[in-house]
Amino acid sequence: MGAFLDKPKMEKHNSHGEGNGLRYGLSSMQGWRVEMEDAHTAVTGLPYGLGLWSFFAVYDGHAGSQVARYCCEHLLDHITSNPDFRRGCSGGGDLINAEPCVEGVKCGIRTGFLQIDEHMRAMSERKHGADRSGSTAVGVMISPHHFYFINCGDSRALLSRKGHVHFFTQDHKPSNPLEKERIQNAGGSVMIQRVNGSLAVSRALGDFDYKCVHGKGPTEQLVSPEPEVYEIERSETEDEFVVLACDGIWDVMANEELCDFVRSRLEVTEDLERVCNEIVDTCLYKGSRDNMSVVLVCFPGAPKINPEVVKREAELDKYLQNREGGACKKTNK
DSSP, X not given: OOOEEEEEEEEEEEEEEEETTEEEEEEEEEEEESSOOEXXXXXXXXXXXXXXXXXXXXXXXXXXXXXXXXXXXXXXXXHHTSHHHHTTOTTTTOOTTOOOOHHHHHHHHHHHHHHHHHHHHHHHXXXXXXXXXXXXXXXXXXXXXXXXXXEESSOEEEEEETTEEEEEOOOOOTTSHHHHHHHHHTTOOEETTEETTTBSOSBOEEOGGGSOOTTOOGXXXXXXXXXXXXXXXXXXXTEEEEEEEOHHHHTTOOHHHHHHHHHHHHTTOOOHHHHHHHHHHHHHHTTOOSOEEEEEEEOTTSOOOOHHHHHHXXXXXXXXXXXXXHHHHHHHO
């Protein structure tokens, strides 16, 4: 969806930070698209007494950026403030000095998604249906003991552990059997791998034109706002990094390929913004035509700078510069 520019916009938005024993960097670039519709969230230290928790997310908007922008500002609060999130924690729902139970967190995340979607629908209806945009959402909530990977749509998250892809989220595509079954049960169809021949994702926030089948609940519509939530126990010594990225990255880089790329760059630099910029630039050169956003979260077990690798890269850079200089001299003769 969306038109393209004559040449890509390569200016990047960057940010970085650290806390709770992790470091993060991010990069986003408009690329060939006429509009930048991606958004992101990066928070270390959550409200309601969850100072040791962190939250990162990427939102890939379509048909406009309104839903993605609203979610990046408000989704986290919808999750952490709802009663389901606190359910079962010690202290009778008071999160101060209490670790919420795993099932409560998973339930609260799901409730938060459904709540924000309904809230945005109500706002849209008050504006007489002015907003037709939608957004995927992929994120990770990190507690002292667990990862909670969250996915709604076809952006993707992965965890690198012990030098390999340990986990990655599953994309929600209309052609997936369970997604297709829900779409057909709601009276829709899947054509050219799109919902009713139009929308390329089967789950998303917003997209209210696809959520008006009477007699069906919010998770039974043509497009569902329900996230899949996966809980994984953390490993202090083996966890390396988490990558969150929109499909503008995954369209041209496979899971293992991106993991290997990140690992190799971390042997050269500790600058996580630089690593994210290199991911985005590489994907542009590999042919990605979409907006691109990537968040990289590194843990103590991430690869460290390798002096031999740094030396080899410096020698290669010097060699290439000399070759370029020689080529320029020949051209100028």
